[in-house]
Amino acid sequence: MxxxxxxxxxxxxxxxRMVLAILVNVGLTFxxxxxxxxSGSLSLIADALHNFSDAASLVIAAYARRIARRPSxxxxxxxxVRAEVVAALxxxxxxxxxxxxxxxxxxxxxxxxxxxxxxxxxxxxxxALVVDLATAFLTYAMSKGSMNIRAAFVHNVADALGSVGxxxxxxxxxxxxxxIVDPIVTLxxxxxxxxxxxxxxxxxxxxxxxxxxxxxxxxxxxxRLSGVEGVVDIHHVHVFAIDEQLTAMEAHVVLxxxxxxxxxxxxxxxxxxxxxxxxxxxSTLELSTGxxxxxxxxxxxxxxxxxxxxxxGHAHAH
Numbered sequence: 236m237x238x239x240x241x242x243x244x245x246x247x248x249x250x251x252r253m254v255l256a257i258l259v260n261v262g263l264t265f266x267x268x269x270x271x272x273x274s275g276s277l278s279l280i281a282d283a284l285h286n287f288s289d290a291a292s293l294v295i296a297a298y299a300r301r302i303a304r305r306p307s308x309x310x311x312x313x314x315x316v317r318a319e320v321v322a323a324l325x326x327x328x329x330x331x332x333x334x335x336x337x338x339x340x341x342x343x344x345x346x347x348x349x350x351x352x353x354x355x356x357x358x359x360x361x362x363a364l365v366v367d368l369a370t371a372f373l374t375y376a377m378s379k380g381s382m383n384i385r386a387a388f389v390h391n392v393a394d395a396l397g398s399v400g401x402x403x404x405x406x407x408x409x410x411x412x413x414x415i416v417d418p419i420v421t422l423x424x425x426x427x428x429x430x431x432x433x434x435x436x437x438x439x440x441x442x443x444x445x446x447x448x449x450x451x452x453x454x455x456x457x458x459r460l461s462g463v464e465g466v467v468d469i470h471h472v473h474v475f476a477i478d479e480q481l482t483a484m485e486a487h488v489v490l491x492x493x494x495x496x497x498x499x500x501x502x503x504x505x506x507x508x509x510x511x512x513x514x515x516x517x518s519t520l521e522l523s524t525g526x527x528x529x530x531x532x533x534x535x536x537x538x539x540x541x542x543x544x545x546x547x548g549h550a551h552a553h
Contacts, residue, residue, distance in 0.1 A: 252373040253297040256391075260290035263366045270359030276405070277344050277417055286363065288333050289370070289390045292326040296387040303383075316478040317443070319383030324439040326386035330393070330432035337425035344418040356405035360398045367395035382439060382479055389431050397424040445475040448482055456513055457535055460486075463508065465501045467491045470535050474515065483517040484509055490524045498522050 267283030270276070299322030307314035370391045378388035404420040407413045438449075447453055453474055460469050468489040476482050490501060502520050509515040 249377050250297065250300065252377070253293060253300070256370045256373045257290055257293045257297065259366050260286060260293060260370060263363055264290055267359055267363055270355050274355035274359075276356040276401070277340060277421055284333060284337075286367075286394050288329055289367075289387070289394050292329065292387040292390040293370075293374075295322045295325055296383050298322070299383050300381075313477055316481075319381060320439050320442050320478070323382040323386040324436065324443065326383075326390060327432045327436035327439060330386075330390060330428050331436070334425045334428035334432060337421055337428070341418040341421040341425065344421070345415075348414055348418075354405070354409065357402055357409070360401035360405060364395060364398035364402065367391055367398055371395060380479065382442075386435065386439075389435060393424070393428050393431055396427060400424055442476050442479075445473075447474045448476050451482065451513055451515070453536055456484075456509070456515075459508060459512060460488075460505055463501060463504050465490050465497055466505070472536050477517065481517060482513075482515045483519070484515045485519045485521075487521045487523070490522060492524060498524075 264283055264287040267286055268280065271280035271283055296319075299318045302315050302318035305311075305315040371388065374384055374388045374391065378385040400420040400423055404416045407416045440446075441449070451474055453472060456474065457469055457472055460466065466488060469486055470489075471485070471487045473485040474482065488501075488505065490498060502522060505520060506518045509518050
């Protein structure tokens with residue numbers, strides 16, 4: 236009970252930090268847009284757009300956190316934990332769209348340059364940097380264990396670096412009237428956003444596609460499990476992440492003749508090995524004795540995928 240109460244308190248504390256981060260980012264977005272319009276700074280408006288995406292990403296992340304805590308039911312037997320993965324995918328996709336839009340705007344500004352008021356740019360960007368750092372502080376601890384919060388955190392870090400870039404651009408415009416620095420900084424912000432988004436989005440897609448976690452070598456796993464005494468063959472192996480904390484495995488294990496009575500002991504040993512050596516905490520193993528699944532495609536990894544036409548012909552033949 237005490238542990239459950241501690242987890243509940245942690246969740247509520249995290250929710251409060253998320254709400255506070257959302258509020259300060261929404262306020263900052265309006266301030267940046269106003270400053271960008273008054274100063275004529277594209278990089279400041281670019282930073283405002285990205286900051287608006289920060290606020291939106293935090294709203295999505297906060298809502299996904301709440302959904303993910305719902306218990307499993309008949310409709311969602313695994314529960315709602317992947318709501319956070321879906322939120323991460325949405326946020327990284329949004330980052331890519333924003334990054335591409337900023338590239339377009341910067342190129343257009345190179346073609347048709349416009350004057351920028353340096354002081355407004357610098358002061359608004361300084362305020363933005365303070366808010367960005369505050370938001371990063373609010374979400375950093377939670378980002379370590381959640382792909383969802385990490386996506387929102389990446390939004391925020393990119394925005395903080397964007398604010399630094401805007402300050403540099405405004406300062407150079409004030410000192411040397413280098414107006415071209417504004418679209419150059421915008422391109423740099425866009426490049427960082429795209430690099431971060433493309434490097435992180437693969438993890439979310441992999442999990443939603445039931446991909447094997449990148450740190451698990453499936454052939455090695457099969458080799459190690461096949462070495463357990465009494466095991467003749469292991470096939471139809473599926474390894475996938477239910478969420479970021481729980482990796483699962485399904486497999487058909489064929490036992491040697493005479494090991495039927497020791498089936499539970501062998502199963503316990505296989506599960507222990509998978510958990511201890513590969514971090515697989517949830518294993519569903521189907522055990523049989525003797526000949527290996529006659530008439531069935533006994534692939535070591537996964538199941539054979541038959542085309543609908545072949546399946547239809549097969550069904551017709553029977």
